[in-house]
Amino acid sequence: MPIIDETKCPKCQSENIIFVEYAHDHPEHYDGTSEIECLACGARFGRWSGKELGPDEYEKRVRRRKSK
Numbered sequence: 155m156p157i158i159d160e161t162k163c164p165k166c167q168s169e170n171i172i173f174v175e176y177a178h179d180h181p182e183h184y185d186g187t188s189e190i191e192c193l194a195c196g197a198r199f200g201r202w203s204g205k206e207l208g209p210d211e212y213e214k215r216v217r218r219r220k221s222k
C-alpha cells in the first residue's frame with residue numbers, strides 16, 4: 155500500500171492532484187501511478203516513497219526488499 159494519502163497534497167493539503175504514470179520508455183516506468191503531482195503548489199511526491207521529488211528526480215520502481 156502506498157504510504158501517503160492519495161487524496162490530497164502532503165505539502166499544501168490541496169485536493170487538486172493528479173496521478174502521474176511514466177512513459178513506457180522511461181527508465182523508471184512502472185505499470186501504474188508512480189508519482190502524485192499537486193497542481194496547486196507544483197510539488198511532486200513519489201507514490202511509494204512518499205518523498206517530495208525534485209525537478210530531476212523520479213520515483214523508483216517498486217523493489218521488494220526483505221524487511222529487517
Ligand SMILES: [Zn+2]
Binds near residue numbers: 163
Ligand atoms: Zn500542494
